[in-house]
Amino acid sequence: MPHSLCFIGGGNMARSLIGGLIARGRDAKLIIVADPLPAQLEALRSQFGVRGTSSNLEAVTGADVIVLAVKPQEMRAVTTGLAPALARKPLLISVAAGIRASDIHEWSGGAPVVRCMPNRPALEGCGMTGLFATEEVSADHRRIAADLLSAVGKTLWLEQESQMDVVTAVSGSGPAYFFLVIEMLEQAGIELGLSPETSRQLAVETAYGSGRMARESSDSPATLRQQVTSRGGTTEAALRVLESENVRAIFSAAVAAAARRSAELADEFGE
C-alpha cells in the first residue's frame, strides 16, 4: 500500500520535492503539507492538488513518512512540538542543513531519522543529495528516503554522520562556488572587451557544457582538463597563472572552512 506523506514547512525545498514526486506519479491525495502561511498552502494546493493545514500536529497524524522542511533554526521547536503525535514512530526525513540526526531522533522521542543534505539545483530537479541514516532506520525506510530525494536529482548514502559536514561543504555550498566561477569568467570577458550579454552567455554555456561532459564522460575531470590543454596553447597559459597563484590550496581552504562552519552550526542548533 502506498504510504501517506507529510511535509512540515511548505517552502522552496518542499515545493521542489512535491513537484518531483507528483511528476513521478505520486498520488497528491496522500500528501499533506503544514505551513503557517495560508497563501503558501493555497499555492501548493492549486499547483499540485495536495492537502494543506496550518496545524503541524494535524498534518502528522496518520502519516507514515514526515519530511521536516523548515529552516534549521526552527527544527528543534518544530520536532519537539511533534513528539506527542509520533508514538507510532513514523519515518522522519530531515532536509535541514546542519541539524544532526541524533538530535532530531532525541527531540522526536525516538523516531527513526534519515538526514539529507540536498542542494539548490534540486529546485530544478537536478540536485545532489547526501543521505545519512541512524541505526534504528530499517532497510525499507532507507529505500523510501532515497526514493523520495531521487525525485529532485541524484542521491548517495554516507557511512558516518560527520561526513555530512563535508557533503554540506562540497555539494551543499558547491553551487555558490560554481556561480562564482561563472561570475568571474563573465567579468574577465567584459574586462577584455566583450559585452556583458556576450560574456555571460559564453561563461554560462561553458559551465553547462563542462558540467555535462564531466558527468557523462568516463574520463576523470583531470583527464578532461588535460585533453583541452594543448602544450604551449591558450588554456595552458591560463592554467599556469591559476596554479602559480595557488588556486588549489585556496579552494581546499575554502571548502574546509565550509565544513567547519557546518559542524559549528550543528553544535549551535543542536543539543
Ligand SMILES: NC(=O)c1ccc[n+]([C@@H]2O[C@H](COP(=O)([O-])OP(=O)(O)OC[C@H]3O[C@@H](n4cnc5c(N)ncnc54)[C@H](OP(=O)(O)O)[C@@H]3O)[C@@H](O)[C@H]2O)c1
Ligand atoms: N532551498 C535550498 O536550496 C536548500 C538546500 C539544502 C537544504 N535546504 C533545507 O531545506 C529546509 C527548508 O528550506 P527552504 O529553502 O525550503 O526554506 P523556506 O522556503 O523558508 O521554507 C520553510 C517553510 O517552513 C515554514 N515554517 C516556518 N516555521 C514553521 C513551523 N513552525 N511549522 C511549519 N512550517 C513552518 C515557513 O513559513 P514562513 O515563511 O511563514 O516562516 C516556510 O514556508 C531548510 O532547513 C534548509 O536548510 C534548503
